[in-house]
Amino acid sequence: MAKRVRLIDIAERLNLTKVSVSKALRDHPDISKETRELVKKTAAEMGYTPNLLARSLSSRRSNTLGLVVPKIAHTFFSTVIDAVQEEATKAGYGIVLAVSSERAELERQHIERLLAMRVDGLLVSVSKEQPDRAIYEHVRQMNVPLVFFDRRIEDMGFSSVTVADRDGARLAVDYLIEQGYRRIAHIAGSSEVEIGRERRAGYEEALRRHGLPVPAHWVIEGGFDEQHGYDAFRRILQTGDLPEAVFAATFPIGLGVYRAICEHSVALCRSIQIVTFGEGGLNEFYTYPHLCVRQPTREMGRRAVEVLLAEIEALDAGREAEAPRHVVLETELVLPPDYPLAPLDGTPAHTPAG
């Protein structure tokens, strides 16, 4: 069993002190050029790997960011994670990932652990459950920068990067109405979370603007996943009173709705128009062309890291906590041009270019 090489091992070999070796490796001007190079060469030869634990402990910087997401097997989040990783790596930071599985308690535990690991900053997208505010107070008290992305807690004074949820939702539903749809259902997310409330608000706004009533029996709240979409639409199917279009608060919800419809009747799944907030990355393969509100996913990850790093820098430059920044990204309504929307007379209209 090979012992791990430490600074002191290199130092002894070269008749130097560990401090000199440490400095040499970090290109400290105290050390002469020749010594520096000799040290580096020797370190490489001996297979030295610095102990980041020790380094972080004494330097008080871990060069690590904590990333907490509610879910991972969801294109939106895995894309954000990817972007965050990329951006963090560029800046010399590693990331520690934690998945809360949409549960507030797990979210709490994970943040606790990340704090204990002394991450330099946190990127968080909250779970769908009522959050445990105490843990965020704790973050604040420990003076660790935190940036929410996508799903935030609005009133805790942390920075955030989000999309214009209400606008995006409103524009999508506006579009449906302009195309002649009148009977529009909304499978909403959780009202515990801002994005759930905002997307719903956008939906209602659009309806009201056009003088349409909000059909309470067609607005169903719940989670953000496929299961919720499926269950919710099954409830609608059971009433027998069907909408012409469905605005789904997330892509997975849309999938669930679609599945529920198809199971019920294949013809139907071509005549009820689905619009999802967010996309799945598989739109081309998705049987029926659906509209979607595109979010700048990778940019969200990048911007979140950017804001967080700025706060970290501000912090160790000694500047006291500045006002939180709130970055709001625009969305874009995507309509596959080759495909007609679902017709209003209930007949299939799917005639992709072939």
Place this chain on the structure above:
Amino acid sequence: MAKRVRLIDIAERLNLTKVSVSKALRDHPDISKETRELVKKTAAEMGYTPNLLARSLSSRRSNTLGLVVPKIAHTFFSTVIDAVQEEATKAGYGIVLAVSSERAELERQHIERLLAMRVDGLLVSVSKEQPDRAIYEHVRQMNVPLVFFDRRIEDMGFSSVTVADRDGARLAVDYLIEQGYRRIAHIAGSSEVEIGRERRAGYEEALRRHGLPVPAHWVIEGGFDEQHGYDAFRRILQTGDLPEAVFAATFPIGLGVYRAICEHSVALCRSIQIVTFGEGGLNEFYTYPHLCVRQPTREMGRRAVEVLLAEIEALDAGREAEAPRHVVLETELVLPPDYPLAPLDGTPAHTPAG
């Protein structure tokens, strides 16, 4: 700015030493029941969070596992990650995630960093590029347990958890042949990686067993992603000589093939049967019913953690490195019962239950 609470702060408040406090918090029998409780209460009141860096440094255990995957926005990996997280959390370990983006150099850097962080063990699925063996030698030399999952390097003496790739591939292709298909293409993965070679070998075995020739022009190697599937099948389309079925080495490859076919002709995409190794989690929504080889994804994650933890335990129980374990999981051929396969006469056969 709140100072962070340390053991010594609690100790001073209670007129104890930090060692006693440390022991009290860890329920060491040295400390009386009353003191223990007093300490815990005080610690909670003061908002104490242990510094895991310091703890890990002195105890030589970080209680952290490093997880390296080639890709994250892919159902297979995000599912494994999820399972790993769950299992690791249960056992009191955190995970540090790193994504190599299918590049050997990034993989190297990430592993280097994880070693430097002194993770207690590593879980790795290698990138599609020729791996840098030196880094794995380094892992070995540092005596850090490592378990490969899904994609491994066969001859480096590390444990692994994989699926029976060759068998799964062979059974799938066998099935196609039994159904009467004869002209079967294979869009293979990278031959740098064992799973790429094995799946291809299974495909060829099945053909040979049935006395069919291996159609070299229909076997195209490359990456594991959608792009490769798309590009590869476009090449086949250009030749004008089309197969009756395609065996795709991964689900994303299958999607790419499907896209290429649909773009070319919608009718065609219902008459060329696609079989994928692995699934996307969206099979129900996938336009044409395709066969797939189901991998026990979550189980792979669980088993990998299990094997790794066993090695970690063995290590700090002082037992010397035992022989590596190789867990091979069985796959299952999934054929959606409601849906007929693509007909051999080239006419659409898609008539899902409605």
Place this chain on the structure above:
DNA sequence: CGTCGTAGCTTAACCGATAAAGTAAACTCC
């Protein structure tokens, strides 16, 4: 020529915990 600055190291202290060894008082036990 004495003083100051500086290049190039070294020494000492510390980061925040754990591990191992030491100690004083109380408690057993024949």
Place this chain on the structure above:
DNA sequence: GGAGTTTACTTTATCGGTTAAGCTACGACG
């Protein structure tokens, strides 16, 4: 009632680094 155990702490050393403050020899400068 004195030796041996326990009980409940304390003291000292260590983990592998970093930071801050010495120290020394050499060259420049007024």
